[in-house]
Amino acid sequence: MTTAESSSQPGALRRTVRRFDGSALYIFTALAVVYLLLPVFVIILFSFNDPAGKTNTTWQGFTLKYWMDPLGVPGIANAIFLSLVIAFISTIVATALGTLIALALVRYEFRLSGATNALIFIPMATPEIVLGASLLTMFVSIGGAPFFPLSAFTILIAHIMFNISYVVVTVRARLTGFPRHLEEAAMDLGANEWLTFWKVTFPLILPGIVAAGLLAFSLSIDDFVITNFTAGKTQTFPMFIYAKNRIGIPVQVNVIGTIIFLIAVGTVGVTTLARIRADARARS
């Protein structure tokens, strides 16, 4: 560490070792990132493939024709539409219900808070397959409308259920460490509780609510395991992929997957840039 040390002969050796230490970590990180992104790259690459038969598994040649016709497989448009609708509704309902729970847990002391915490946490600790299986068992044992036969409605019930816990945890993280004195100031200036909530509290926790909503949306739109148990014959986009995998995935699935990837990357990019700008403005 000291200059006297590094000028001596063993110091030079130690410096080389230290440099190797440092660069080894960078090389490892680069390899790990390649490992993480390799399958994503393959998905995007094979959206430009021109397969000979039904299976899109070996590279045959470059084509844009599936990008020109991304919905050109029977059923794919309906599946995407249904996934979007379910993700949209389940996000709104779960975000509303979860935010209320988070407010109650952080703001109030009440007798059942331990039990409430447990009931929020346990669904997240339950494997998805058990969540799906237990809902299926209940729907079957009820055996009548609107729960049976399974439908988009039963998928929606399941998605709202598993999203609530994630919303609570995300919003609660934003609420803890909340500057309570701002609310007190608003009350001192004559605002009632209702006005204080909407003018002070809500704008401050809104980033947390938006983050929770984005998380809920992405969990819902990509959910396969729970949907597989609660969908019956209804096809969301992941269910469509699963069904098609037996006979060969159409290239359009890769096109749609790539589009979803680009939209998600764009959304995260825009929100991150906006946050960086806001931080910079707050600092200047």
Next chain:
Amino acid sequence: MGGWIKRHKWVVPYALLAPGMLWLIVFYLYPSIQMFIASFWSGTLETGFTFSLSNWTNYPDALSASSAQFIRSILYAAAATLLTFLIAYPLAYTIAFKGGRYKALLLFLVVAPFFTSFLLRTISWKLILSDNGIILGPLKAVGILPPEFRLLAEPIAVVSGITYNFLPFMTLPIYVAVEKIDHRLVEAAKDLYAGPWRPGGAIAGLLVGGVLGGVLGYIFEYPVPIWAASWAIAGAIIGWAFISESFTRVTFPLSLPGVFAGSLLTFIPAIGDYVNAEYLGNPTTSMIGNVIQNKFLVQNDYPAASALSFILLAGILIAVAIYARALGTENLTTGHG
């Protein structure tokens, strides 16, 4: 109205909770109880199911019929959790301590796979591991590997798929824990003459590497001595070159909450997973998730499937409870220690 609420302030939290908690009670708690009841059913979907306590034999019957898959699930999930840890720790450490202004970008790259579909990712992984895919193809072409060598449909393919799919779940909590560590503590340790940990690091690496390599070799059904020996050598080199006293005494202990949270977040989805085993494995690598999925959705054998699901649920909740008792529930539910 406002006056009534002021006089009965205790109702406010319950009013806020009611809609969401009702949803969880009706669509999580009640179905779980219903599943427990269904595990005492007999009959078929066509004739209808009847409940009887004498059907407790569903449990031993289901367990003995699928004990191999149960054990395999535990082993595969444990192996995948271990591998995600070995990849995620240096990755999270580098991002947190050496990421500099690329921190946000690197974190973004870690979660980027989640922006594509889970099924597509797994199918894509299958293409990558395939017999003449982009990894094995070139290695076979230059003669490093024999032409009949394969990864797909082997246990290692299933475990590598699970490792791949859940790696971000391990990386993010470790990152959060490492990022919070005060650099001054590490500096202080160095000032107090904490240097490279030799030969302790090499010996520890040798032992840990040997044990882990042996266990992984056993799980992958590969020659155990070869795996143990090569991992022991790798462990010794890593321990000698990279493990310092400030790491073993300061950084690593302080990052343990992240390691525990990450292990839980990886192990739980891993043990119930059936997609990786279905897409990347063969019938002799099927996991308990495959059995449950098949019994529920193909055979309609609800009693046996419910019994298996309930065993899985109970096992995990007991494990999580022990975990939570050891670490405190706040750590687990809020993610910060």
